[in-house]
Amino acid sequence: MIHKVLVANRGEIALRVIRACHELGLKTVAVHSQADAEALHVRFADESVCIGPPPATASYLNIAALISAAEITGADAVHPGYGFLAENAEFAEVCERCGLTFVGPQAEMMRLMGDKVRARRTMSEAGVPVLPGSGVVDTEQEIGAAAALIGYPLIIKAVAGGGGRGMKIVDGPGSLLRSWSTARGEAKAAFGNPSVYLERYVERPRHIEIQVIADGQGHVAHLGDRECSIQRRHQKLLEEAPSVALTTAAREALGRIATDAVRAIGYTSAGTLEFLMDTRDGRCYFMEMNTRIQVEHPVTEMVTGIDLMQEQLRIAGGSALSLSQADVQIRGHAIECRINAEDPRSHAPSPGRITALHLPGGFGVRVDSALYSGYTVPPHYDSLIAKLVVHAPTRREAIARMQRVLSEFVVEGICTNRDLFQRILAFEDFAAGRLDTAFLERMERAAASAAEEPSR
Amino acid sequence: MAAKEPPRAMAGARRAKPRGDASDKPSDAYGMNEIRRLAKLLDRYDLSELEVEHLGQRIRLRRERPAGGASNVALVPTTPPLATPQTAGTAPRPEPDGTTLITSPFVGTFYRAPTPEGTPFVEAGQTARKGQVLCIVEAMKLMNEIEADTDCRILDVLVKNGDPVEFGQPLFKITLA
Numbered sequence: 001m002i003h004k005v006l007v008a009n010r011g012e013i014a015l016r017v018i019r020a021c022h023e024l025g026l027k028t029v030a031v032h033s034q035a036d037a038e039a040l041h042v043r044f045a046d047e048s049v050c051i052g053p054p055p056a057t058a059s060y061l062n063i064a065a066l067i068s069a070a071e072i073t074g075a076d077a078v079h080p081g082y083g084f085l086a087e088n089a090e091f092a093e094v095c096e097r098c099g100l101t102f103v104g105p106q107a108e109m110m111r112l113m114g115d116k117v118r119a120r121r122t123m124s125e126a127g128v129p130v131l132p133g134s135g136v137v138d139t140e141q142e143i144g145a146a147a148a149l150i151g152y153p154l155i156i157k158a159v160a161g162g163g164g165r166g167m168k169i170v171d172g173p174g175s176l177l178r179s180w181s182t183a184r185g186e187a188k189a190a191f192g193n194p195s196v197y198l199e200r201y202v203e204r205p206r207h208i209e210i211q212v213i214a215d216g217q218g219h220v221a222h223l224g225d226r227e228c229s230i231q232r233r234h235q236k237l238l239e240e241a242p243s244v245a246l247t248t249a250a251r252e253a254l255g256r257i258a259t260d261a262v263r264a265i266g267y268t269s270a271g272t273l274e275f276l277m278d279t280r281d282g283r284c285y286f287m288e289m290n291t292r293i294q295v296e297h298p299v300t301e302m303v304t305g306i307d308l309m310q311e312q313l314r315i316a317g318g319s320a321l322s323l324s325q326a327d328v329q330i331r332g333h334a335i336e337c338r339i340n341a342e343d344p345r346s347h348a349p350s351p352g353r354i355t356a357l358h359l360p361g362g363f364g365v366r367v368d369s370a371l372y373s374g375y376t377v378p379p380h381y382d383s384l385i386a387k388l389v390v391h392a393p394t395r396r397e398a399i400a401r402m403q404r405v406l407s408e409f410v411v412e413g414i415c416t417n418r419d420l421f422q423r424i425l426a427f428e429d430f431a432a433g434r435l436d437t438a439f440l441e442r443m444e445r446a447a448a449s450a451a452e453e454p455s456r
Numbered sequence: 457m458a459a460k461e462p463p464r465a466m467a468g469a470r471r472a473k474p475r476g477d478a479s480d481k482p483s484d485a486y487g488m489n490e491i492r493r494l495a496k497l498l499d500r501y502d503l504s505e506l507e508v509e510h511l512g513q514r515i516r517l518r519r520e521r522p523a524g525g526a527s528n529v530a531l532v533p534t535t536p537p538l539a540t541p542q543t544a545g546t547a548p549r550p551e552p553d554g555t556t557l558i559t560s561p562f563v564g565t566f567y568r569a570p571t572p573e574g575t576p577f578v579e580a581g582q583t584a585r586k587g588q589v590l591c592i593v594e595a596m597k598l599m600n601e602i603e604a605d606t607d608c609r610i611l612d613v614l615v616k617n618g619d620p621v622e623f624g625q626p627l628f629k630i631t632l633a
Binding site for chain 1: 505562563564565595596620621622623624625
């Protein structure tokens with residue numbers, strides 16, 4: 001059992017955790033940096049502790065301050081949210097050593113999935129399809145032999161990477177060695193570990209992921225899929241559930257592969273298996289596993305009616321999964337738009353004071369946000385300020401609902417990417433379900449050529 | 457490919473805010489020359505971040521330092537107003553009434569004496585020398601001694617022995633001696 005949860009995060013996800021806790025009758029402790037003293041998660045938690053100055057390294061990433069905050073408030077559990085320390089195995093271990101329940105998977109699972117070569121091998125052994133690839137390639141001989149086996153184009157990835165960082169695409173043998181040494185240099189600089197491996201490169205894939213949840217007592221379920229193909233520089237912008245690219249049978253098959261693998265490795269808590277889908281043949285290949293609750297979890301909650309956050313908290317408290325696979329039914333369609341405080345053209349962050357705010361509402365609408373009128377978006381952290389989520393019986397109706405929601409979303413004083421979503425939803429490829437990771441480029445090209453047309 | 461998840465670590469915690477020395481060129485308010493000059497300062501003193509405010513304009517230079525990697529200088533123009541409290545943890549905080557507050561540099565538990573039965577390090581009304589231990593803040597079973605930054609007179613002890621304190625919480629009210 002857990003009674004008081006320290007939320008080691010900020011913004012909308014901290015609020016999301018606090019809401020789930022209060023509905024479960026759990027007490028909450030918010031932590032905050034000096035820049036977040038006026039933040040909503042601080043206001044809505046039962047208690048709050050200032051843990052450091054604005055820079056995240058000194059506050060939200062400061063393990064000693066977080067543990068001390070738990071000690072002085074008598075918290076018995078820690079929820080890390082996403083980002084910050086959510087996938088930091090050391091933090092999970094320190095929590096457990098200090099007698100705090102870490103709401104998330106076991107530390108060794110984070111270590112396993114943080115090592116992309118081990119993760120690939122482990123998942124492959126557990127029956128999950130992976131792309132042809134190599135182990136760690138440390139010498140020129142190794143890379144030549146591995147590349148010959150895999151074929152071109154191929155992609156060089158950092159073993160310690162993930163999240164789309166530290167990757168190099170190689171079109172042919174001519175640029176292989178150069179790309180390899182550049183990739184090693186970048187991996188060393190970004191992750192402190194130069195190790196890289198090779199994988200066959202899939203051009204313009206769809207990004208599809210399976211949500212799983214396991215209680216560590218033998219109960220495992222998947223909660224269907226999410227499609228997250230619409231990205232800019234590997235940053236997801238719009239997610240939906242379910243994907244139009246999967247038939248019911250294909251979804252069930254992928255879900256079964258995911259649950260079998262999760263059971264085989266003994267994973268506990270909520271997690272996500274990310275897959276690349278080759279749009280030419282519809283085959284899915286394991287990419288990585290995220291060992292945390294994700295930003296886009298609400299779309300899954302909307303179509304399944306299952307509160308993932310509460311389920312994750314209950315499991316951490318020692319309860320068995322409250323549902324079985326048969327209870328999971330996908331109903332209707334859900335879409336999420338990530339509203340960022342950013343300049344719509346340069347995509348540079350746009351911090352500042354919110355002078356006026358209207359959050360949309362109405363039937364089938366959910367807004368996860370920690371904004372309020374008069375709030376100042378600090379410049380120190382991520383630019384995500386609101387998640388607009390809609391649910392409707394069909395995809396077509398969900399699109400219409402999201403268009404209505406976007407038109408009602410008003411925020412003044414800062415810039416946001418709201419209009420980008422209007423354009424995405426209005427683009428014919430979106431309605432047709434022709435999604436892949438090059439969707440945005442295609443849309444911008446179409447817009448550019450349409451703008452030229454009248455002058456001809 | 458993971459989601460856009462909140463912030464990766466920002467640059468190091470060290471920060472410097474030169475007050476006087478940025479204002480020696482009032483006419484050249486943040487042209488390229490000024491930025492170059494600030495970038496050199498950043499480099500020369502090996503700072504992670506530099507923020508200067510002058511005539512209502514503010515500029516912040518920050519460099520991200522990946523583990524062990526080369527550093528690069530990022531220019532981040534910030535638009536006022538950014539209502540961020542800028543009090544540093546231990547730096548004595550001057551108050552409008554001429555007194556100064558000593559604030560806690562850690563989250564933890566406040567102790568006035570070295571042992572449970574011991575005499576307090578300081579009492580209100582006493583003077584303290586620079587470097588003298590004023591109290592202990594326990595964080596993660598570590599006893600962190602908090603010292604006076606400067607010679608001072610203790611006017612008030614603001615926290616009870618054994619009470620929890622948060623980062624930046626005032627512990628003592630002092631006047632500078």
